[in-house]
Amino acid sequence: MITERDLIEAREAFCLLREKIAGVIVGQEEVVEIALWALLARGHVLLEGVPGLGKTLLVRSLARALGLSFSRIQFTPDLMPADIVGTNVFSGDGFRFLPGPVFAHVVLADEVNRATPKTQSALLEAMQEGQATIGTETHPLPNPFTVLATQNPIEMEGTYPLPEAQVDRFLFKAEVGFPDEGELVEIVRRNTEGVGIRLPEPILSADAVRRAQAVVAEYPVPRPLMEYAAALVLATHPKSPTAPEAVRRYVQYGASPRGGLALILGAKGRAFLAGRHHVGVEDIQAALRPALVHRVIPNFRADADGVGAGQLVDEAARAVRVP
Incomplete structure (x- = not known):
């Protein structure tokens, strides 16, 4: 049973999380909001925009502020499914499972549409069921688990349109727009003065995220x-x-x-x-x-x-x- 105290604590934590991300990301308030919706709903987000708009930095900032495990997968045409989910390797006492980068709380699928549909499909089971099957064994993924994928517009050179089944696994899609003049000046200032961009310090834990998810589910x-x-x-x-x-x-x-x-x-x-x-x-x-x-x-x-x-x-x- 969710109490009023649970509700207040969860909301305060996520409001602080939003503030910490805003301290790193200039503008893009709507994109940050959508990413938080997905996290609260145990879902995934597809971020689309041209290169250089801070999509990767947004995901890194979110993962760092959450204090959760984070992995980044750079999608390329030669990436294979086993490079994502992992594989069974032979050691002295037989085969053992070597987990891939998908086994993290927050997974950044960077430029997901630069890999072939065969490789993109490696995320289907993970995103829908929170698990990965390798051979005859099924391995549960961490909880909470969310995938934030970045994508360049599909008409750009060297990209592959995501299959409809893959796109449908993303709970939301966020369009990352180009900054206005004031935001662009602030981006340049932050990256050229002093020590540059600093990621936020961790302020939440996995338990805190799970509690917030439970609160929102009861709405x-x-x-x-x-x-x-x-x-x-x-x-x-x-x-x-x-x-x-x-x-x-x-x-x-x-x-x-x-x-x-x-x-x-x-x-x-x-x-x-x-x-x-x-x-x-x-x-x-x-x-x-x-x-x-x-x-x-x-x-x-x-x-x-x-x-x-x-x-x-x-x-x-x-x-x-x-x-």
Whole structure:
């Protein structure tokens, strides 16, 4: 049973965590917020943006402030699945399992779309079930466990589009935008004056993260909001009777049921970080794009007409009655 004290302590800890990350990362408040939603919901985040925007630094700062084990996997075309999950090696008394870098609390999958789909698929079981199977043995991953993957836009040279099943494993997708002039000046100042960037000191433990996750899991969500989230997902499907004309015309595949889960879990995390004891309509609407934009697959006509998945998600939302 979650008590009021548990709620207050968990919220204070995560507010402090957000402040510590902001002391390293300039701007990108929305991206940091989405990463915290995913951590609270026991999920994973796909960070997309051009090189040099601080995606890797964000993940390193989060892991360091959490005080959890951290590993970084640099995805390259020659990376193999065993380089991620590990392998059985022969020693003097027989075979033993040598864990790969996926066996950490926070895993940075850096430039995940520079590896082939064969290698990308090595994360599927880990992200969905919190375990890795090598040969005939299944090994549990640490708890908590979260993957934060960075991705360059898929039209850039030397990248491979992530398979739909892999993309769907990410609870949220965050678009890392380019800084404005003031933020750019601050980034340059921090990196060229004094000792440069310093990662935050650890302020949380694995137990503290697990307690916060348990608190957020207990947040109540009224049935009308559950129905609203379901209606939003269904409106992204071109064959749904509630789909707007733009969705019928431009969408090949709509969001999966995981999109509904992401909407509710993101709304819970947002309400928790905002200091509220309940989930509201505005929380689901704020989680809309991060939860659904990577799950809506536009068709060739959308590509030709310059219509993106974000626009289609917005059109679907406008077609659903707000409770």
